[in-house]
Amino acid sequence: MSLDFLALHDGPAPLLLGNAWDVGSAKALAFLGFRALATTSSGHAASLGRNDGGVTRDEALAHATTIVGATGLPVSADLEDGFADDPAGTAETVRLAARTGLAGCSIEDWSRTRQVIHDLDLAVDKVAAAVEAAHAGGLVLTARAENHIRGVDDLDDTIGRLQAYERAGADVLYAPGLTDAQDIRRVVESVQRPVNVLARPGVPPVAELGRLGVRRVSVGGGFALVAYGALAAAARELLEDGTYGYWATAGEAAALRGAFDA
Numbered sequence: 001m002s003l004d005f006l007a008l009h010d011g012p013a014p015l016l017l018g019n020a021w022d023v024g025s026a027k028a029l030a031f032l033g034f035r036a037l038a039t040t041s042s043g044h045a046a047s048l049g050r051n052d053g054g055v056t057r058d059e060a061l062a063h064a065t066t067i068v069g070a071t072g073l074p075v076s077a078d079l080e081d082g083f084a085d086d087p088a089g090t091a092e093t094v095r096l097a098a099r100t101g102l103a104g105c106s107i108e109d110w111s112r113t114r115q116v117i118h119d120l121d122l123a124v125d126k127v128a129a130a131v132e133a134a135h136a137g138g139l140v141l142t143a144r145a146e147n148h149i150r151g152v153d154d155l156d157d158t159i160g161r162l163q164a165y166e167r168a169g170a171d172v173l174y175a176p177g178l179t180d181a182q183d184i185r186r187v188v189e190s191v192q193r194p195v196n197v198l199a200r201p202g203v204p205p206v207a208e209l210g211r212l213g214v215r216r217v218s219v220g221g222g223f224a225l226v227a228y229g230a231l232a233a234a235a236r237e238l239l240e241d242g243t244y245g246y247w248a249t250a251g252e253a254a255a256l257r258g259a260f261d262a
């Protein structure tokens with residue numbers, strides 16, 4: 001596996017993973033100081049004018065190749081459910097991902113096609129297949145338990161799933177949607193692998209997450225939503241008020257001077 005990428009999870013503070021949605025955002029995040037990047041399924045889909053879940057496997061892999069080529073940083077790809085409801089299909093997706101230059105990838109237990117969380121036995125089999133393919137291809141495999149981001153507030157089940165994914169060989173564990181510090185602490189203390197937390201409203205600051213034992217923090221589609229939110233606010237201002245106050249926000253882009261090729 002990508003030992004250099006995995007080693008970044010052992011630093012004195014949580015690894016901050018910048019989720020990029022195109023070449024420009026990848027270069028910007030690298031320029032601003034992120035040490036590793038990830039793709040975002042929702043941000044990528046939005047860049048194509050689609051909702052999250054609307055990207056095909058081939059498109060996701062091509063996108064991963066593009067983001068990898070944008071900077072010299074390690075990149076982990078959001079591969080959703082592996083674009084398959086079976087272990088063999090999941091493994092094939094990870095094998096193809098290993099050819100793109102990625103350092104890692106994530107597999108979730110939410111079915112894109114059936115719109116349900118997989119039964120535990122199937123989810124574990126998919127993670128095990130993904131782990132075998134990932135390690136054969138030099139990738140760090142992150143296993144995601146989707147309960148809380150999908151409205152299932154069952155911490156005991158989440159912990160049980162993450163423990164099962166750890167036994168299946170996952171290198172990093174992730175339960176997006178957790179916000180309460182004590183819940184996060186319980187998850188961290190229940191497993192031996194690095195835990196990733198999704199940065200979102202209500203989540204403790206990074207420094208506190210570090211004290212709780214969290215080893216990685218990612219933003220998912222958050223940065224892409226900030227960009228689209230700024231676009232929406234600027235467009236409304238011009239259309240409804242006819243004023244140009246949005247240039248105050250645009251001025252923040254000066255911090256990226258030098259991030260892009262001449």
